[in-house]
Amino acid sequence: MIDFVNKPVARLILVGLPALALQTTFFAEVKIFGVVLQIMLALSIAAGLAGGSENGALAGFVFGLMFDLVLTSPLGLSALVYGAAGWGAGYLHSRALENPKWLNALVVGLMSGLATFVLPIVANWIGVEGWLSSRLTKVTIVVSLSNALFSFLVVPVARWSLAIRRNQRLAPPAEVFL
Amino acid sequence: MPVYSVSRRRAIALLALTSILLITLDIQGNSVVRGLRGVFSTIFEPVQSSARVITRPLENSWRGITNYGELEAENQRLQDQLDQQEGAFIAALATARDAQELLALNGIDNLADISSVTAQVIGGTPSNYSQTIEINQGSDRGLRVGMPVVNAAGLVGRITWVDNDRSLVLLANDSLYAIPVQVVNQPNIVPATTTTTTTTTSTTTTSTTTTSTTTTLPVVPPVSAVADPNGITTTTQSMTTTTVDLSTVDFGALAPTTTGVIVTIAPGTTAGGPTTTLNLDDLPIAETGIFRGRGIDNAPVVEFIDQNSRFGEVQVGALVFTSGGSQSLAPRGIVVGRVIKIVERTGTSGAVLEVRLTAKLTSLNFVRVLLYQPVATGAP
Numbered sequence: 017m018i019d020f021v022n023k024p025v026a027r028l029i030l031v032g033l034p035a036l037a038l039q040t041t042f043f044a045e046v047k048i049f050g051v052v053l054q055i056m057l058a059l060s061i062a063a064g065l066a067g068g069s070e071n072g073a074l075a076g077f078v079f080g081l082m083f084d085l086v087l088t089s090p091l092g093l094s095a096l097v098y099g100a101a102g103w104g105a106g107y108l109h110s111r112a113l114e115n116p117k118w119l120n121a122l123v124v125g126l127m128s129g130l131a132t133f134v135l136p137i138v139a140n141w142i143g144v145e146g147w148l149s150s151r152l153t154k155v156t157i158v159v160s161l162s163n164a165l166f167s168f169l170v171v172p173v174a175r176w177s178l179a180i181r182r183n184q185r186l187a188p189p190a191e192v193f194l
Numbered sequence: 195m196p197v198y199s200v201s202r203r204r205a206i207a208l209l210a211l212t213s214i215l216l217i218t219l220d221i222q223g224n225s226v227v228r229g230l231r232g233v234f235s236t237i238f239e240p241v242q243s244s245a246r247v248i249t250r251p252l253e254n255s256w257r258g259i260t261n262y263g264e265l266e267a268e269n270q271r272l273q274d275q276l277d278q279q280e281g282a283f284i285a286a287l288a289t290a291r292d293a294q295e296l297l298a299l300n301g302i303d304n305l306a307d308i309s310s311v312t313a314q315v316i317g318g319t320p321s322n323y324s325q326t327i328e329i330n331q332g333s334d335r336g337l338r339v340g341m342p343v344v345n346a347a348g349l350v351g352r353i354t355w356v357d358n359d360r361s362l363v364l365l366a367n368d369s370l371y372a373i374p375v376q377v378v379n380q381p382n383i384v385p386a387t388t389t390t391t392t393t394t395t396s397t398t399t400t401s402t403t404t405t406s407t408t409t410t411l412p413v414v415p416p417v418s419a420v421a422d423p424n425g426i427t428t429t430t431q432s433m434t435t436t437t438v439d440l441s442t443v444d445f446g447a448l449a450p451t452t453t454g455v456i457v458t459i460a461p462g463t464t465a466g467g468p469t470t471t472l473n474l475d476d477l478p479i480a481e482t483g484i485f486r487g488r489g490i491d492n493a494p495v496v497e498f499i500d501q502n503s504r505f506g507e508v509q510v511g512a513l514v515f516t517s518g519g520s521q522s523l524a525p526r527g528i529v530v531g532r533v534i535k536i537v538e539r540t541g542t543s544g545a546v547l548e549v550r551l552t553a554k555l556t557s558l559n560f561v562r563v564l565l566y567q568p569v570a571t572g573a574p
Binding site: 033038085091096099142146147 | 202205206209210212213214215216217219220221227230231234235237238241242244245246249252253256257317318319320321322323324326328354355362364368369370487488489490491492
């Protein structure tokens with residue numbers, strides 16, 4: 017049982033379920049300027065920062081898929097965009113030799129904004145209309161800022177969920193040695 | 195500069211392709227995808243319920259802090275509205291009752307005959323794009339996917355996913371929502387007045403004289419023929435017309451099926467009072483179209499309007515009702531909203547009507563699910 021819980025996929029699900037519950041209850045009701053904050057997206061990007069681009073893509077896919085399963089939008093849409101966001105965050109992380117918390121917050125904020133902006137564009141591309149509107153700017157800004165603040169909480173959570181040990185965290189990204 | 199191995203690239207490409215495959219399957223309505231949602235819901239439901247219990251006090255505190263002033267002002271405004279509408283409601287009840295009798299006589303589906311389940315809204319949409327709410331009734335109470343959801347103001351949406359004791363409602367302003375509707379121009383509202391027009395025709399054996407007099411007189415018997423001793427027959431035709439505010443009449447339910455008949459709608463509670471006659475030939479015939487949501491920021495629209503020569507131009511303020519039909523997911527006669535803007539398009543595509551919903555979808559608390567299923571899918 018302990019071995020199972022220590023596996024990254026199991027931990028991702030263990031973290032993802034309560035995070036999704038929080039997203040569909042608390043954050044669905046508590047809106048900032050009418051915008052729903054996106055904790056699942058923040059977690060996906062944080063996973064990229066914590067574990068590199070591959071882990072970020074995997075975590076983004078898992079968290080996005082879980083989110084899709086409770087939404088009415090096409091299944092796989094959030095998985096695709098969140099996976100790409102996690103991969104992008106991991107890529108940006110690999111470009112820096114060290115990652116102070118303020119830089120993590122900046123990357124989470126930037127990638128959150130980008131993903132929030134891209135999601136309705138992809139949706140429109142596959143035939144879901146009505147998501148692209150003037151409100152998108154406000155949504156993008158609010159989600160970016162809120163996720164930048166969330167980064168102080170979600171990056172450590174993502175490290176735990178990907179079972180990244182302290183010595184691994186302090187070492188340069190794995191991609192450098194490949 | 196990171197260097198990726200072939201296996202890593204493949205893994206990332208595989209995730210992307212899996213996402214695209216899932217999107218494709220879901221858009222095509224694959225049953226496996228529906229099953230997957232059902233299984234996940236079963237697993238997720240206990241976690242979500244626990245989270246709801248834990249976070250409810252926090253949500254209430256947040257609402258109390260952020261919305262107190264707004265709620266106080268709204269409460270005052272609603273109290274004023276309530277006072278104004280109390281009188282109108284009593285008059286509307288009588289009209290509604292008569293309309294229901296007419297619908298029953300003509301064998302038309304009547305909203306009052308459809309069983310319904312009242313549900314409380316327990317959750318909002320967790321996304322910034324899709325418009326859904328969660329309600330606390332499910333298949334245990336007879337709810338099925340596709341059933342229409344309404345509140346006192348009008349159409350709210352339809353059930354899009356059902357569990358045993360909760361359901362997900364796709365709101366009418368979501369871009370995935372569409373339903374056939376009727377659009378009926380609202381007649382000009384004229385203050386209640388009584389005008390009597392009297393036409394007198396005089397005929398003699400030698401010559402014919404037609405005199406038309408229009409005057410305002412007290413109400414006279416409808417038609418009378420008087421035989422004059424001098425051989426002059428005088429026919430007096432009187433028509434009494436009472437003009438009333440027709441905005442409360444459900445034209446959508448009446449107009450298309452009952453034509454060429456004079457229908458008398460009389461307030462039953464006022465014995466001996468004035469009788470209002472509505473000649474349905476004079477009423478506008480409803481145009482049909484497809485109502486479609488366009489997201490939270492854009493007004494919903496009615497498209498593909500089937501232009502009817504008798505109806506003429508659609509006007510701003512026209513009423514929008516569900517049209518019903520054997521394949522429509524909603525029965526006829528549910529109020530949807532009013533036309534607020536008409537966007538003309540060139541060619542044969544016709545105009546697009548922007549609609550303001552009568553139901554306020556941003557502040558739903560209790561809703562009613564109509565246990566209605568179209569004939570095509572096997573009505574209950």
